[in-house]
Amino acid sequence: MLLSRAFKSLLNQPVINDIRYTQVCFHRFRSVPKLRIPEWRFRVERKIKDDNLTSENQKFIKEVVERDFGKQVIHKGVETYESKTLLKVPEIEPKTWKKGTIRCGVIAKKLGHYPLWKKDGTRICTTVLQIVDNHVIKYIPPNEFEPKERRPLKKYDRKGCILVGAESVDPNILTANYMGMFKGSGVMPTKHIFRFVVDDVAALPPGTPLNVSHFRVGDHVDVRGKTVHRGFQGVVKRWGFKGGPATHGNTKTHRRPGSLSSGVKSRIWKGKKMPGDMGNSWRILKGLKIWRINTKTNTMWVSGYSIAGNPGDLVYVYDTILPLRQPKEPLPLPTFLGDESALPEDIYEDSIHKFNEPSIIYEPEK
Amino acid sequence: MLRKICKVNLIQNNLINSQYVIFRHLSAKAELNEAAESQEKKKTKKPKKALTDMRFKYPEFLPQPDNRLRNPVLERIMRKDMLDRRTQINIPEFYVGSILKLTISDPHSQGKTNSFVGICIQRDRTGLYSKFALRNVIDHQGIEVMYDLYDPAILKIEVLKLEKRLDDKLIYLKDALPEYSTIDVNMEPEILAEGGNIPVNDTVVKMKPFPWMQKWERQGLKGVEDLDKHLNLWRKQQKVKHDSPWDKYDLMKEYRKTITEEEQSEIFSEIFNRINKINEQHKQKAKAARRTISKPQNIG
Amino acid sequence: MNQAEVTKLMSQLKIALKPRHRNLKTPLGPEGRLDKLRQTVTALIKYERIELFYNRADEARGYTERLVSDALRYGDTHKPMMEMADYWLLEKQLVHKLFKVLCPRFENENGSVTKMFNAPRVYPADPKRAYFKRVVLELKGNPYPTITPDSSYRNKNLIHNVLLDAAMKDFYAEKERQQQLLEQEQTLNSVEESKK
Numbered sequence: 001m002l003l004s005r006a007f008k009s010l011l012n013q014p015v016i017n018d019i020r021y022t023q024v025c026f027h028r029f030r031s032v033p034k035l036r037i038p039e040w041r042f043r044v045e046r047k048i049k050d051d052n053l054t055s056e057n058q059k060f061i062k063e064v065v066e067r068d069f070g071k072q073v074i075h076k077g078v079e080t081y082e083s084k085t086l087l088k089v090p091e092i093e094p095k096t097w098k099k100g101t102i103r104c105g106v107i108a109k110k111l112g113h114y115p116l117w118k119k120d121g122t123r124i125c126t127t128v129l130q131i132v133d134n135h136v137i138k139y140i141p142p143n144e145f146e147p148k149e150r151r152p153l154k155k156y157d158r159k160g161c162i163l164v165g166a167e168s169v170d171p172n173i174l175t176a177n178y179m180g181m182f183k184g185s186g187v188m189p190t191k192h193i194f195r196f197v198v199d200d201v202a203a204l205p206p207g208t209p210l211n212v213s214h215f216r217v218g219d220h221v222d223v224r225g226k227t228v229h230r231g232f233q234g235v236v237k238r239w240g241f242k243g244g245p246a247t248h249g250n251t252k253t254h255r256r257p258g259s260l261s262s263g264v265k266s267r268i269w270k271g272k273k274m275p276g277d278m279g280n281s282w283r284i285l286k287g288l289k290i291w292r293i294n295t296k297t298n299t300m301w302v303s304g305y306s307i308a309g310n311p312g313d314l315v316y317v318y319d320t321i322l323p324l325r326q327p328k329e330p331l332p333l334p335t336f337l338g339d340e341s342a343l344p345e346d347i348y349e350d351s352i353h354k355f356n357e358p359s360i361i362y363e364p365e366k
Numbered sequence: 367m368l369r370k371i372c373k374v375n376l377i378q379n380n381l382i383n384s385q386y387v388i389f390r391h392l393s394a395k396a397e398l399n400e401a402a403e404s405q406e407k408k409k410t411k412k413p414k415k416a417l418t419d420m421r422f423k424y425p426e427f428l429p430q431p432d433n434r435l436r437n438p439v440l441e442r443i444m445r446k447d448m449l450d451r452r453t454q455i456n457i458p459e460f461y462v463g464s465i466l467k468l469t470i471s472d473p474h475s476q477g478k479t480n481s482f483v484g485i486c487i488q489r490d491r492t493g494l495y496s497k498f499a500l501r502n503v504i505d506h507q508g509i510e511v512m513y514d515l516y517d518p519a520i521l522k523i524e525v526l527k528l529e530k531r532l533d534d535k536l537i538y539l540k541d542a543l544p545e546y547s548t549i550d551v552n553m554e555p556e557i558l559a560e561g562g563n564i565p566v567n568d569t570v571v572k573m574k575p576f577p578w579m580q581k582w583e584r585q586g587l588k589g590v591e592d593l594d595k596h597l598n599l600w601r602k603q604q605k606v607k608h609d610s611p612w613d614k615y616d617l618m619k620e621y622r623k624t625i626t627e628e629e630q631s632e633i634f635s636e637i638f639n640r641i642n643k644i645n646e647q648h649k650q651k652a653k654a655a656r657r658t659i660s661k662p663q664n665i666g
Numbered sequence: 667m668n669q670a671e672v673t674k675l676m677s678q679l680k681i682a683l684k685p686r687h688r689n690l691k692t693p694l695g696p697e698g699r700l701d702k703l704r705q706t707v708t709a710l711i712k713y714e715r716i717e718l719f720y721n722r723a724d725e726a727r728g729y730t731e732r733l734v735s736d737a738l739r740y741g742d743t744h745k746p747m748m749e750m751a752d753y754w755l756l757e758k759q760l761v762h763k764l765f766k767v768l769c770p771r772f773e774n775e776n777g778s779v780t781k782m783f784n785a786p787r788v789y790p791a792d793p794k795r796a797y798f799k800r801v802v803l804e805l806k807g808n809p810y811p812t813i814t815p816d817s818s819y820r821n822k823n824l825i826h827n828v829l830l831d832a833a834m835k836d837f838y839a840e841k842e843r844q845q846q847l848l849e850q851e852q853t854l855n856s857v858e859e860s861k862k
Contacts, residue, residue, distance in 0.1 A: 052821040077439040355450035364477035421672040617732040626678040
């Protein structure tokens with residue numbers, strides 16, 4: 001008895017260093033879908049630790065970076081490093097564009113919405129895209145290009161690939177593997193990188209800058225972006241179901257999907273619309289017209305408000321693949337090769353009312 | 367592993383005893399150098415008052431305050447386009463409560479112009495999106511028209527009476543008696559002396575009986591008579607329930623709705639020279655137009 | 667897209683701000699949230715260094731910055747400012763501290779008024795609260811010793827710092843040598859030109 005009592009009293013004593021508390025659940029909430037890096041690309045940013053560098057050494061490293069890659073500058077409205085180490089780009093021969101040839105695309109940033117007025121007085125909704133200091137890093141010819149997709153797709157047959165980088169960045173942040181991709185190119189390491197599958201005719205040597213003059217006013221483009229991540233959503237928000245009535249004795253079925261399947265089938269069809277993770281997926285808007293181009297800030301005005309992503313997100317711009325919106329005049333192949341500085345600052349589509357033109361007056365029909 | 371955890375635990379227990387103040391990471395070096403440096407640093411120059419006062423006159427040049435939607439490159443382009451448009455049309459200084467006459471070319475009556483006189487009941491949005499609404503009562507019928515300020519179809523904006531009201535928005539005129547928003551269509555402009563303060567019209571409006579468009583009693587309006595006589599008991603209780611007197615102490619809520627002084631002076635110093643030049647050009651044009659129209663002389 | 671409010675002018679805060687406020691968990695709603703923050707702001711101005719959870723600290727930080735910057739702007743003769751200080755500081759002797767001690771201290775301050783540091787998690791902790799980060803929030807120019815140790819002296823003998831030091835010496839020596847060579851060339855050229 002005594003022993004058991006003593007044992008009980010021991011048990012009742014508060015344990016001083018209770019290690020049971022260590023099992024704390026740190027991932028209480030549902031985790032965000034993992035960012036899937038493509039197989040051809042390495043991890044960009046290295047894990048930054050506190051290196052305990054002295055202030056003199058930090059200054060020294062900064063100076064070496066400036067010597068090798070140039071100083072920090074603002075180039076056409078984008079914060080980058082001045083591309084000091086760029087190789088001299090060999091002269092590119094202009095080629096004739098035929099219908100169906102695929103050119104290189106560009107990496108752009110979605111800036112925001114913008115209203116424009118036509119000459120007949122109607123207002124159009126546009127989105128402004130800024131091309132963020134793009135440079136060609138590498139061209140992979142068709143015989144070497146072997147994409148590691150699940151099965152070889154027909155669209156990659158006899159096609160090359162261009163790697164394009166955007167926004168130069170302090171190389172101290174980046175991993176060694178990622179830096180290796182820029183080794184032969186002579187381009188400063190960039191923050192963003194993307195691949196464009198092109199025809200062999202549209203090949204570009206490494207180091208060529210891609211500006212907004214790559215496109216023309218009046219042509220159509222496709223814009224690919226990642227939609228806003230809205231998390232786990234119900235069926236009303238995700239798929240636009242009607243939900244149930246608010247009143248009339250309704251209990252607990254205001255935003256529910258209702259029945260899932262018929263009794264005859266007695267199972268759920270594949271692809272049934274259900275609650276789940278919404279957004280954070282790639283979407284392409286096709287056939288958007290270019291209304292205006294600003295060569296000074298590398299921006300272009302594209303029709304529509306519904307381009308995927310928030311303002312400040314990256315999007316990828318291609319020539320359109322829609323058959324009825326193909327350009328009537330041949331596009332510049334491989335890119336615009338003329339003098340950039342000779343272009344005017346603002347280029348408008350013909351039907352757009354310029355802001356420094358006099359007000360609109362409707363003349364009577366004769 | 368266990369030993370390590372125990373050690374951390376002991377340190378933490380000691381720390382908990384001193385609840386707020388922490389005597390940890392004691393290092394010998396004090397912050398003497400930093401203090402000396404901060405004394406040497408001279409205070410940055412205060413922005414000029416003339417620049418920051420432009421915010422009343424040109425509120426649409428300030429961007430919308432939500433930081434997530436802002437972009438400096440886009441804002442600069444937009445400001446340039448707005449100034450370009452201002453070279454073609456004189457957009458005068460006006461406030462909510464002042465009376466405007468606006469002429470606009472109409473696609474449905476080609477070759478002619480359409481004009482509307484009314485009291486400005488609200489100004490909304492910023493940049494090229496900025497709008498304003500005019501209200502008038504014509505033939506016992508209330509009419510409100512919303513215009514884009516930078517619409518290229520607008521031919522002329524005239525201010526017939528320049529004044530302010532007690533409230534920022536006069537949308538409550540919808541439910542007020544119609545006499546408060548009836549304005550003579552053939553009204554002649556009242557000219558104010560230059561450089562003087564803008565007069566504040568402190569009329570207090572009487573409301574129509576129910577039904578109303580909005581719950582005006584909850585909005586804390588100054589230019590409206592005491593609304594309690596219209597309300598029943600339930601609605602009075604709801605008014606007290608939804609009142610938030612602590613809102614005026616919420617400093618960060620206030621801060622997130624505004625553009626800071628430094629940013630304002632940066633924006634207005636960018637446009638200051640050009641906008642003054644444009645205004646002078648419009649003044650000279652108006653003077654030249656006045657000279658040409660001479661008074662008909664009495665003969666005999 | 668709404669217009670910014672223009673009635674009041676306020677100076678820019680030199681801290682990173684969230685675009686939206688946090689709803690601190692209270693049964694009393696927005697009024698209770700402000701009541702919570704009032705307590706932390708008074709504690710911060712009283713003790714000048716406090717340790718608490720990150721969410722509440724980050725919210726309270728903005729309010730203190732705003733309060734001090736307004737006090738600097740309007741001074742103690744401004745009636746609405748005094749009302750604001752009276753609301754935010756629960757102990758009334760702290761109102762004097764704000765205007766008499768803190769205002770002269772931060773008169774020539776270019777940066778932020780407060781500083782925030784990460785603190786270790788309390789262990790063993792209440793499992794409901796162990797998830798949240800802890801921080802130390804302090805006013806600048808407080809009488810306590812610094813939180814961050816003086817790392818520049820201590821880390822000088824680390825291996826990568828020693829190696830970098832050597833590299834730095836070589837780097838600057840070569841830079842000087844190249845400059846000297848350039849100067850020599852220039853002098854030679856000038857001599858030749860003078861001879862001609």
